[in-house]
Amino acid sequence: MTNPTGHEIAEALGLLLRRSTRAGLHAQLTEGLGEAVDELTYPVLSGLARTGPCSAADLGREVGLDRTTVTRRADRLEEAGLLRREADPGDRRATLLVLTDAGQGVVRTTRERLAARIEDSLASWPAADARAFARLLRVFVDEGPFHA
């Protein structure tokens, strides 16, 4: 490998994906939002925000979880008032999981906190660098080494 770029990015990516990094970030973003929101339940909440009202089986396929796992995590989120269950009018076997207003608020808050933190850390960057980074990161994530 004459080109060191791959190893440079690999090292940075390794740091980024490290468990302690993710756990710390998650703790910051969900602070004060209730103990029902943790690293296990948040993906369900966030996935539901992307898909809209959705069955447990479909949501499981979306976020890569078994439907029994979705059921259990949804139980906790329902108890906390962050989602509710509704009958699916189109399929009487299914139960739709639907975010409540409180659930939507949690998702919106975490997303805004993350965006704000990123803005803060980019504040000292030249504007052109920040724009370039956003563009390149997007391409990297969409076409990067995660699709094969």
Next chain:
Amino acid sequence: MTNPTGHEIAEALGLLLRRSTRAGLHAQLTEGLGEAVDELTYPVLSGLARTGPCSAADLGREVGLDRTTVTRRADRLEEAGLLRREADPGDRRATLLVLTDAGQGVVRTTRERLAARIEDSLASWPAADARAFARLLRVFVDEGPFHA
């Protein structure tokens, strides 16, 4: 937020940190390296490669794990021949965890696979973009929204 850059990066980062993304990448990088190497044991192996010979307690502090957890995971790696235990000549309470040649080989292989995958996905990029991305990602990871 008049500036959309924060939200753009937040969205890309969310995709990157998603469990399914990480699990898929990990499966690719460790394919064929033996079943002792999984998402639980690899951080121990990789951390040990960074620190060099190290006690379980120190390694736990390095990678954010309880020392009992390090002990259990090290047991599996030792059974697989990827690390060995040695008496610490400087502290007779401690046992040093040391990567074997096989263990070093596993770490080297996964790192080279990741770098190669990244190189592949950057092959179609203008060289200046690739260099800029490597530089900006490094700064972002070092100074980014993960340190507060």
Next chain:
DNA sequence: TATTGTTATACTCTATAACTATA
């Protein structure tokens, strides 16, 4: 017959506490 949500079972992993040995 296949798929829905849910529950029961067995299994894995972890955190806490305990133990012995050494600093």
Next chain:
DNA sequence: TATAGTTATAGAGTATAACAATA
């Protein structure tokens, strides 16, 4: 007294299999 490694116990979470209801 504090810290080393390890082990036992208890708790949380998951995957597998099962169930009744519906497609």
